[in-house]
Amino acid sequence: MINVSTRMTKSLLAIHGCSAVFLGLLLYTVILTGTLAVFEHELGVWANPPSQAGEAPLPSGIGARMKTLAASVDPAYLDEVGVFPSSDGRLMAFFHTHVEAEQGREAVEEGTLILLEPASLEELDRVTGSADEVFRHFGNNALSNFLLDLHIRLLLPGQWGLWATGLLGFAMLVASVSGFVIHRHLIKDIFTLRRRRADVLAARDAHVIAGSWSLPFAFVLAFTGAFFSFGGAIGLPMLAAIAFGGDVETALEVLQPEVGEDSSPAPLADLDLILVSAAERTGGEPQNMFVNHWGRADALVTVRMSAEEGGLLPGAVLYKGATGEFFKTQPNLGNEPSFGGDLAGLMSPLHFGNFAGTPSKIVWFALGFASAYVALTGMVLWTRRRESEPGWDKLARATAWLGYGLPASLAAVAAGYFLLIDGVSGLGYSLLYVFLGGLLATALLSFGARSAEAANRLLLRLTGGIMLLLPLLRWLAAEGPGWGMALSSGLSWVFVMDLCFILGALACLRYKRPHSSPEEINIERTDEDKTVAERVADAA
Amino acid sequence: MGGLAVVIAPGPAMINNVAVPLVLFPGAWGVLFFYACLDQKLLRAYGVVAGLTLLNGGLIAWHFAQTADVLQAAA
Amino acid sequence: MSIDVVALLLAIPSALILWLLADRDPKRLRVQRIRDRGALSANQRKLLTVALFLPALPLMALGYWSAFLIWFGAVFMVGWCVVLSLSTLASR
Numbered sequence: 265m266i267n268v269s270t271r272m273t274k275s276l277l278a279i280h281g282c283s284a285v286f287l288g289l290l291l292y293t294v295i296l297t298g299t300l301a302v303f304e305h306e307l308g309v310w311a312n313p314p315s316q317a318g319e320a321p322l323p324s325g326i327g328a329r330m331k332t333l334a335a336s337v338d339p340a341y342l343d344e345v346g347v348f349p350s351s352d353g354r355l356m357a358f359f360h361t362h363v364e365a366e367q368g369r370e371a372v373e374e375g376t377l378i379l380l381e382p383a384s385l386e387e388l389d390r391v392t393g394s395a396d397e398v399f400r401h402f403g404n405n406a407l408s409n410f411l412l413d414l415h416i417r418l419l420l421p422g423q424w425g426l427w428a429t430g431l432l433g434f435a436m437l438v439a440s441v442s443g444f445v446i447h448r449h450l451i452k453d454i455f456t457l458r459r460r461r462a463d464v465l466a467a468r469d470a471h472v473i474a475g476s477w478s479l480p481f482a483f484v485l486a487f488t489g490a491f492f493s494f495g496g497a498i499g500l501p502m503l504a505a506i507a508f509g510g511d512v513e514t515a516l517e518v519l520q521p522e523v524g525e526d527s528s529p530a531p532l533a534d535l536d537l538i539l540v541s542a543a544e545r546t547g548g549e550p551q552n553m554f555v556n557h558w559g560r561a562d563a564l565v566t567v568r569m570s571a572e573e574g575g576l577l578p579g580a581v582l583y584k585g586a587t588g589e590f591f592k593t594q595p596n597l598g599n600e601p602s603f604g605g606d607l608a609g610l611m612s613p614l615h616f617g618n619f620a621g622t623p624s625k626i627v628w629f630a631l632g633f634a635s636a637y638v639a640l641t642g643m644v645l646w647t648r649r650r651e652s653e654p655g656w657d658k659l660a661r662a663t664a665w666l667g668y669g670l671p672a673s674l675a676a677v678a679a680g681y682f683l684l685i686d687g688v689s690g691l692g693y694s695l696l697y698v699f700l701g702g703l704l705a706t707a708l709l710s711f712g713a714r715s716a717e718a719a720n721r722l723l724l725r726l727t728g729g730i731m732l733l734l735p736l737l738r739w740l741a742a743e744g745p746g747w748g749m750a751l752s753s754g755l756s757w758v759f760v761m762d763l764c765f766i767l768g769a770l771a772c773l774r775y776k777r778p779h780s781s782p783e784e785i786n787i788e789r790t791d792e793d794k795t796v797a798e799r800v801a802d803a804a
Numbered sequence: 805m806g807g808l809a810v811v812i813a814p815g816p817a818m819i820n821n822v823a824v825p826l827v828l829f830p831g832a833w834g835v836l837f838f839y840a841c842l843d844q845k846l847l848r849a850y851g852v853v854a855g856l857t858l859l860n861g862g863l864i865a866w867h868f869a870q871t872a873d874v875l876q877a878a879a
Numbered sequence: 880m881s882i883d884v885v886a887l888l889l890a891i892p893s894a895l896i897l898w899l900l901a902d903r904d905p906k907r908l909r910v911q912r913i914r915d916r917g918a919l920s921a922n923q924r925k926l927l928t929v930a931l932f933l934p935a936l937p938l939m940a941l942g943y944w945s946a947f948l949i950w951f952g953a954v955f956m957v958g959w960c961v962v963l964s965l966s967t968l969a970s971r
Contacts, residue, residue, distance in 0.1 A: 452906055453906065454958075454962070455900070455901040455904040455906065455907045455961075455962055455965070456904070456906050456907045456910050456911075456962075457962050457963065457965075457966035458910060458911070458966070473959065473962055473963075474959060477955050477956070477958050477959035477962070478955065478956075478959070480955070481952060481955065571945065573881070573882055573943075574882045574883075574941070574942065574943030574944065574945055574946055575944065575945060576944050576945050576948070613945075614948075619945045619948070620881075620883035620945040620946070620949060621881075621883065623881075623883040623884055623886065623887050623949050624883060624945065624948070624949050624952075626887075627948075627949050627952035627953050627956065628952065630952070630953075630956040631952055631955070631956060634956065634959055
């Protein structure tokens, strides 16, 4: 039990409440989409699978294939070459160069992006242009990209989105710390959950219990999230400006390995052998590969590896491109192992939960789900407390709208994707329109319903209904593989995701709110049962 | 926060001075936020935050002045 | 078997202990008015809490931090599920 004065509790409760009411619904949006984004790759494969799964992130023979592709693109784009799996399990090869920027504008990457089947390495399509254009060109990743845009930037343009989500991460940090301090009996109450009660206590218990069990992780997710948004948007440019005196050259030198410049032509060594060697050397699995100065004597090959068994930090192995000889291993950040590099490197596995494949993703998904539940029940609790006050019905309906309308709209986006997608061609802004349409429709439903409670039920059923349709739409409208075909092509995620959506839909459709019986409402409440708000009111 | 980039040694990879304050920054702002909200004396809270801002600004200015000296000496 | 799957398996004994702790928790029994079983004593609860964390020790000792995080997260989520299921059972 944490002993704090009534005054302090009052202030903390106000902070906790304000961070929740003003930002709660947006925070819930970011947490819910983040939870789904844990399975970004699996959702990508499910939505638009390749015809056959690849044997590894970088399948054997990719090196030789890259050489034939390199011969087919503009030689200027051999400056920097990368090959990496895209969200849907296909491979992307990006041949590009940095175009000098005009005065006052940022330098842009320009090149040719080629989409490959992961098993046969057959070319599916290619497009040339700026990095922004080419990555938006293909529609195969549109669903995962939409989800990530909503999570990282709330669909806002440029830095605005990062500022917004940074602020939300900070609000979550503040809410988790203040929530921890104002909850007096964290350990004592950790197993106590009253459900058949219509009063504030049941809502409070639902919020507090989920909050208690997900507290350490909510803190970690909020901290790392704030780090990514604020760190990228303001922290890094500012610190780099101070540390290197605005000297971009020095900053880049520190981060990049030193290789003597030599622009004389030299053929590239066998990339497949380099991949085999990198795997043997580290015990990890190659995740992606980058070649700088392809075809020159100073070519450098970087192979990024998965973290070793039981480890958290991925690393990279560097090879000299012209000779194929091992150059050095490189830590996550910087040229030499360092405390700061490791610390910054830890942020990403801790936030994404992708450090150990499916087991860690399942756990992180559950933690995200619990955090979303905490955000939503917190809003519900706040509105319940003020049920008698005028105007709060609107907030209760708004909570119902985003709480259940957001999952419904996201499910509608997936349905829209299946109805609109044609192979790997782009979708432009259509998913955004579907999403906004979904939000508008669910808003009309929530504010038009008999009560906030009725709106909750209606929207939950709607979410379930759309989710139940998804496997069918995937199969019929988008001409995706059936279960037998998916399983025999190594695309088991297609089957698993279908199953998850069906089970999720059934849960939504069958969900019943626990009803309270009159005798239970009249149970005498001890002082210990009082909510923080009631205690503060008593003291005042 | 900017001042930390000056105070923390760059370390062998030359990035500790950037990476460490970058990671600490949500925490640093969080502590300041709670402090500012909970301090009973508003003036004192203003004072502490202003003092820290000045201290950071001073450290950065001192760092830039030193760098300028080194550059002048080299020229 | 990968160490990360082992971590998930190690969460099972911890989950069983959590169930026992939650089932016989004095405050829960009182609030949910369950009278057919007695509460654990303070010492018993302390002992079980220590046992709860035992499976994580080898993971930490061997430096399998990814496995430790999986175990840690899984135990917290199982804890939440246990509380939810016990309260549903009690309210029937």
